[in-house]
Amino acid sequence: MLLKLRKHSFFINASREKLRFCLASTSSATTATVAEAIAPQLNPQNTQLRESQEPPFSCYLDPKYVISLLLRSRDIFHTRQIHSQVTIHGMLQNLNVANKLLYTYAQHKALGDAYAFFGEMGERDSVSWSVMIGGFAKVGDYTRCFGIFREVIQYGVRPDNYTLPFLIRCCRDMVNVLNGRVIHDVVLKHGLESNRFVCAALVDMYAKCRVIEDARKLFDEMPSRDLVSWTVMIGGYAECGNAYESLVLFDSMREEGVVPDKISMVTVVSACAKLGAMNKARLVHDYVFGNKFSLDVILGTAMIDMHAKCGCIDSARDIFDKMKDKNVVSWSAMIAAYGYHGHGRKALDTFSMMLSSGTLPNAITFVSLLYACSHAGLIEEGLRFFTLMWDEYSVTPNVKHYTCMVDLLGRAGRLDQAVKLVESMKVEKDEGLWGALLGACRIHGHIDLAEKAANSLLQLQPHNAGHYVLLSNIYAKAGRWKDVAKIRDLMTRSRLKKVPGWTWIEAYNNFHKFSSGDETHPMSKEIYEMLRNLNEKLKLAGYVPDTSFVLQGVDEEVKLGMLYAHSERLAIAFGLIATPAGAPIRITKNLRVCGDCHTFSKFVSAITQRVIIVRDSNRFHHFK
DNA sequence: TTAGGGTTAG
Numbered sequence: 220m221l222l223k224l225r226k227h228s229f230f231i232n233a234s235r236e237k238l239r240f241c242l243a244s245t246s247s248a249t250t251a252t253v254a255e256a257i258a259p260q261l262n263p264q265n266t267q268l269r270e271s272q273e274p275p276f277s278c279y280l281d282p283k284y285v286i287s288l289l290l291r292s293r294d295i296f297h298t299r300q301i302h303s304q305v306t307i308h309g310m311l312q313n314l315n316v317a318n319k320l321l322y323t324y325a326q327h328k329a330l331g332d333a334y335a336f337f338g339e340m341g342e343r344d345s346v347s348w349s350v351m352i353g354g355f356a357k358v359g360d361y362t363r364c365f366g367i368f369r370e371v372i373q374y375g376v377r378p379d380n381y382t383l384p385f386l387i388r389c390c391r392d393m394v395n396v397l398n399g400r401v402i403h404d405v406v407l408k409h410g411l412e413s414n415r416f417v418c419a420a421l422v423d424m425y426a427k428c429r430v431i432e433d434a435r436k437l438f439d440e441m442p443s444r445d446l447v448s449w450t451v452m453i454g455g456y457a458e459c460g461n462a463y464e465s466l467v468l469f470d471s472m473r474e475e476g477v478v479p480d481k482i483s484m485v486t487v488v489s490a491c492a493k494l495g496a497m498n499k500a501r502l503v504h505d506y507v508f509g510n511k512f513s514l515d516v517i518l519g520t521a522m523i524d525m526h527a528k529c530g531c532i533d534s535a536r537d538i539f540d541k542m543k544d545k546n547v548v549s550w551s552a553m554i555a556a557y558g559y560h561g562h563g564r565k566a567l568d569t570f571s572m573m574l575s576s577g578t579l580p581n582a583i584t585f586v587s588l589l590y591a592c593s594h595a596g597l598i599e600e601g602l603r604f605f606t607l608m609w610d611e612y613s614v615t616p617n618v619k620h621y622t623c624m625v626d627l628l629g630r631a632g633r634l635d636q637a638v639k640l641v642e643s644m645k646v647e648k649d650e651g652l653w654g655a656l657l658g659a660c661r662i663h664g665h666i667d668l669a670e671k672a673a674n675s676l677l678q679l680q681p682h683n684a685g686h687y688v689l690l691s692n693i694y695a696k697a698g699r700w701k702d703v704a705k706i707r708d709l710m711t712r713s714r715l716k717k718v719p720g721w722t723w724i725e726a727y728n729n730f731h732k733f734s735s736g737d738e739t740h741p742m743s744k745e746i747y748e749m750l751r752n753l754n755e756k757l758k759l760a761g762y763v764p765d766t767s768f769v770l771q772g773v774d775e776e777v778k779l780g781m782l783y784a785h786s787e788r789l790a791i792a793f794g795l796i797a798t799p800a801g802a803p804i805r806i807t808k809n810l811r812v813c814g815d816c817h818t819f820s821k822f823v824s825a826i827t828q829r830v831i832i833v834r835d836s837n838r839f840h841h842f843k
Numbered sequence: 844t845t846a847g848g849g850t851t852a853g
Contacts, residue, residue, distance in 0.1 A: 286844070318844045325845095349845050381845050388847085416846055423848070450848040485849040492850095520850040552851040586852045619852065651853065 285310055286319045295329040302336070311340075318346045325354030330363075349381040361389045365398075378405060380414040387420040396428035415441075419448040426455020444475075450483040457490035463730065465490035466499055481512055485521045492525040495807050495834050498725045500529040514542055520549040527556030530805050530832040530839060547573075547581050555587035559838040563595020582614050589623035593630065594838060601627045618644075622652045629659020634668060650679045654686075661693050669693045684715040722786040722808040726797035733789040735781070740789075742796065749792040750783065753823060762822045765815045787816045791823060791831065803830035811835050 285305055292298045302320055311317050317340055324333035337343070337351050348371050355363040368386055371378055383406055390399035403421060411417045418441050425434035438444065438452045449472045456465040469487050472479070479487070484507055491503050503525070512518060519542040526535035539545075539553050550573040557566035570588055573580065580588075585608045592601030605624055608614040621644055628637040637659060641652065653676040660669035673690040680686060687710050694702040710717075723732040731740065740746060764782055787808055794804035812820075812835045824831045824842035831842040 282844095289844095315844045322845065344844095346845050353845070379845095384846060419847060445847095447848045454848070480848095482849045489850070517850045522850095524851070546850090548851045550851085555851060558852095581851090583852050590852075622853085649853095 282310065282313050282316050285316050289316075289319045289323045292323050292327070295324070295327045295332065298323050298327060298329070299332065302332075314342055314344060314347075317342075318344070318350060321347060321354075322350045325350055325357065328354075328358055330354050330358055330360070343376075345376055345379050345382065348376055349379070349385065352382055352385045356385045356389050359392070361393055364389045378409060380411055380417055383409075383411060384416045384420040387417070387424050391420075391424040391427045394428050396425065396430055399424045399428060413442050415443065415445055415448065419445070419451055422448060423451035423455065426451060426458060429459050431455060431459045431461070444477070446477055446480060446483060449477055450486050453483070453490060454486040457486070457493050460493075462490040462494035466494065466496075479510075481515070481518055484512055485518050488518065488521040488525045492521065492528040495528050495530070496725050496730070497529045497531070497805050498728070500525050500531075514538070516542070516544050516546050516549060519545075520552050523549065523552045523556065527552070527560070528834070530834060532556055532560045532562070545576070545578070547578050547584060550576075550578055551581070551584040551587050554584060554591060558587050558591030558594060560841070561594055561838065563591045563597045563600075566591035566595075567597070567600060580608075580612055580614065582617060582620070585612075585614055585616075586619045586623060589620060589627065593623050593627035596630065598627060598631050598633075616646070618646050618649050618652055621646070622649075622655045625652060625655040625659065629655060630662065632663055634659060634663060634665055638668065648675070650676055650683070650686075653679070654689075657686075657689055657693075661689065661696070664693075664697060666693065666697055666699075682713070682715065684710060684717050687715060688717050718810065720786055720808065720810045722790040722806050724790045724794050724797075724804070724806045726794065731790070731793060731797075733786040733793070735786050736784040737786065737789055740793070742793065745796055746789055746792045749796055750788060753792065753795075753826070754783070756826050757819070757822050760822055760826060762818065765818065782815055785813065785816050787812055787833065788819060791820065794831075795823075795827060795829070801828065803832060805832045805834070807834045809836060811837055812840060 285301070288301055289298070292301060298320070301323075305311060305316060305320070311320070317336075321333055321336060321340075324330070324336065333351065333354050337347065340347060348367065352364050352367050352371075355361075355367065364386060368378070368382070371382065383402060386402050387399065387406075390396070390402060399421075406412055406417055406421065418437060422434045422438050422441075425431070425437065434452065434455050438448060441448060449468070453465045453468050453472070456462065456468065465487065469479075469490075484503075488503055488507070491500050504522070507518070507522065514522065519538060522538045523535045526532075526538060535553070535556050539549065542549060550569065554566045554569050554573070557563070557569060566588060570580070570584070573584070585604065588604055589601055592598070592604065601624065605616065605620065608620070609616065621640065624640055625637045628634070628640065637656060641648070641656065653672045656672040657669055657676060660666070660672060669690065673686060676683075676686045687706050691703050691706040694700075694706070719734055721732055721734045723730050725731075733740065737743070738747075764779060787806060790806040791804060794806065798804060812833055817840065820831050820833060820840070820842045823829070833840040833842070
């Protein structure tokens with residue numbers, strides 16, 4: 220009998236025709252048992268065969284056969300059928316079968332069924348506990364994961380290298396480093412710190428919780444680093460805003476002979492996008508194509524994003540056109556790219572193409588689209604999409620959508636409408652929203668409203684120096700120096716420091732970073748000489764410096780000097796020296812580019828016949 | 844009989 224059943228389990232892999240043949244040629248009891256167990260795989264005429272028999276049958280079933288059935292279980296209903304069959308045959312006494320059933324329920328995210336069965340299990344081993352914790356982790360029920368973990372401890376079950384990574388990932392997903400450290404202690408207590416799964420999970424957890432130093436320390440101490448550990452460390456740096464270190468690590472990884480796969484390439488491409496470094500992006504691009512990584516949806520989308528964020532919107536579009544499969548993320552990335560490059564119409568065209576292709580937009584698609592409208596001054600279109608998103612696509616506007624709308628109305632000077640919109644909002648307001656309103660007030664010199672927005676902003680983030688600076692700038696623009704002084708005083712008393720502005724540029728195979736008034740660069744002398752030259756030519760071309768952007772309440776002459784050495788100017792001057800004539804100059808600034816540097820760049824581009832591409836914290840500025 | 848790292852906005 221056992222032999223025969225083994226034969227059947229083999230045939231389940233085979234075609235239906237073979238299966239029918241097999242069923243027709245065996246004894247009735249065996250046939251019926253097999254038919255019961257695999258009923259959902261059969262068509263109705265075979266089910267009839269099953270109904271002609273009377274369960275239960277007292278024959279021996281091979282656990283391996285049941286497990287192979289469970290492995291093929293298509294859905295929760297199928298699993299329940301198999302569950303009732305194996306119960307009839309008393310097979311749940313077999314721990315392997317029981318665990319596999321538990322696992323199958325968890326795989327189908329049927330945690331209710333899994334947990335009920337878990338409660339009935341007479342015997343449980345560490346696999347059962349791990350499967351249960353992993354199942355709840357999979358559906359994001361972290362409270363249950365920790366509840367079960369407490370039981371593990373209470374029952375005296377030893378947590379192992381399967382249990383602990385699940386819990387560490389829970390801490391990562393909750394961004395809860397305190398819990399993470401508790402689990403880390405458990406890891407040390409059980410001597411599991413050198414297990415590669417446990418260790419990679421810990422590195423990932425610390426990095427995603429932005430405790431990057433601890434992540435790096437663990438990573439450096441790992442006895443052997445595999446590809447996954449390298450990938451989480453590379454991604455961790457990018458996540459923490461140090462994408463430069465990500466790329467350094469990628470080079471070290473290859474030097475150690477670890478060969479990247481597609482997932483690690485996605486991480487590296489995405490880090491390169493965050494860094495926005497054109498030359499690095501080219502190397503990564505060549506690596507991806509040189510090593511024949513196929514462009515699936517995720518890698519392709521990451522590549523679009525990288526090219527766009529490194530200032531090459533055309534090559535981003537090339538990649539986009541080359542991709543065979545596109546999903547809502549790929550379309551949204553392309554729309555967003557057109558948006559921050561200021562190509563509003565192209566963003567709208569892409570959106571139409573997306574709809575024609577049958578892809579439905581999501582909340583992020585609309586954030587990208589509204590952002591594009593706002594930055595291209597497409598007011599009416601923006602208002603239309605804001606209505607359309609809910610009416611046609613059932614996408615509820617979130618605070619980001621409202622922020623885009625406030626920005627859009629604010630830029631157009633329709634502050635009253637913006638305020639009405641903010642007052643009508645039912646979703647919670649965040650600092651981005653108040654920031655957009657404050658920015659609009661700055662453009663239009665609307666002091667009363669600015670004070671209101673700034674107060675809300677400072678209530679949300681009392682320790683963010685940027686907000687104080689913005690309000691102080693608005694007072695300064697209006698010549699209200701007493702209020703400026705008041706804010707400066709407040710900042711000094713609260714020991715708040717302004718985030719220093721810096722600009723960097725890639726040249727001579729390296730990164731060159733400048734801060735305002737910087738004289739530390741080895742070529743500083745040549746850079747200032749170049750600036751002096753430029754300024755003379757600019758004056759002749761009709762450039763008049765607008766010192767209202769230097770908001771310190773000091774003498775005009777001092778203000779001129781401060782404008783003169785803004786970090787973006789130093790980077791552009793260096794770019795003119797360090798790159799061949801006619802080559803485009805790409806610079807990146809950590810904060811927003813000031814209005815006068817914007818004018819300066821426009822004039823320099825005209826005089827030197829260079830394309831200048833400035834990426835700031837908000838968008839790209841192209842000067843040709 | 845149980846495991847890992849990846850894409851769009853901000």
